Amino acid sequence: MKMNMKKYSIAIAGTTHRTAQCAQALLESPLFDVSWVLTPVAKPIGRKQIVTPNQMEEFATKNNISTVFVKTKITSEIKTQLQELSKPDFLLVVDFGYIIPDWLLEIPKICPLNIHPSQLPKWRGSSPGQFSILFNDQESAVTLMIMNKKLDQGPVIHQDLFKIDKNWNSEDYYKHAFNLMCENLDNKIADFAEKYTKSETREHSFDLQPNDSPTITARTIKKDQTFVPFELVLLALSGLEPNNLQLKNLKLSNLLLTALEENNSLAVTLERATKAFTPWPNLWTIINTKQGEKRMKLLKTSISNNKLELETVQIEGKNPTNWDDIKNYIS
DSSP states (O other): OOOOOOOEEEEEEEOSHHHHHHHHHHHTOTTEEEEEEEEEOOEEETTTTEEEOOHHHHHHHHTTOEEEEESSSOOHHHHHHHHTSOOOSEEEEESOOSOOOHHHHTOSSSEEEEEESSOTTSSOSSOHHHHHHHTTOSEEEEEEEEOOSSTTOSOEEEEEEEEOOTTOOHHHHHHHHHHHHHTTHHHHHHHHHHHHHHOSSGGGGSBOOOSSOSSOOOOOOOGGGGBOOHHHHHHHHTTOOOOHHHHHHHTOOHHHHHHHHHHOOHHHHHHHHHHHTTTTTOEEEEEEETTEEEEEEEEEEEEETTEEEEEEEEETTSOOEEHHHHGGGOO
């Protein structure tokens, strides 16, 4: 890829270590200056509720970059603060978690950008990695796109394709995706900027997404959606499939039910769910023990002869352990 020597300014909105990874890649580039950072205010974390800055605040502090903080939403007060700062060529939004108002999209001189770790238009939404794994996709991508007012529907600038390793959990998926995107991220944006500023039709010169996605929206996953009745776990261990009456009576979550319909295998669905929901919120069930009902997380599973194999589990209040060491204690 050729080196574009024009220098651009870029502001970054985000929260997590993934945002900080992208920010660091651009900070180290001779093609970019990081103008300012928009990030959530420090919040109490952990049992001791210690007020802790997020990774983007730490990045900005370390590098003496102006920072504007968001509390619960992006307000008119924040608008005033940002208008007092220099207007950047680009705004890059990564792992932010807030609704972006129209006025914020209009701040950059060239355009706002977003990094989304799916093969758009598939898996629009906040949990694309989890859904890719849960629905047993064989491959995916991480996408750089122009951000617009619609959810993950902006014109695609660049996609890095990759195969999904069957052993990945969701954290492995995201790590791989962002490592790929951060390789030559500066040139990906700079090359786009050169083409974009020369184009008369601007965003229409790039790959427009269809209005409709081939997949459901990858919404934020809640803990109650990752519960599986133990009766279904036992069926999967035997390599059996539930009938419609069992599914109705056991009330499997709509998310897992949809995945089951797509995967056409209970064992595969639960094995995929174990990885998709790791490290959080985990696939979990309720078992009967001599001490009464207990929650049990399914931490590691596999498939053997079309049957689910439980490897590592964790009963509430206990350390993770091998399933074979405790299965005989379940009543």
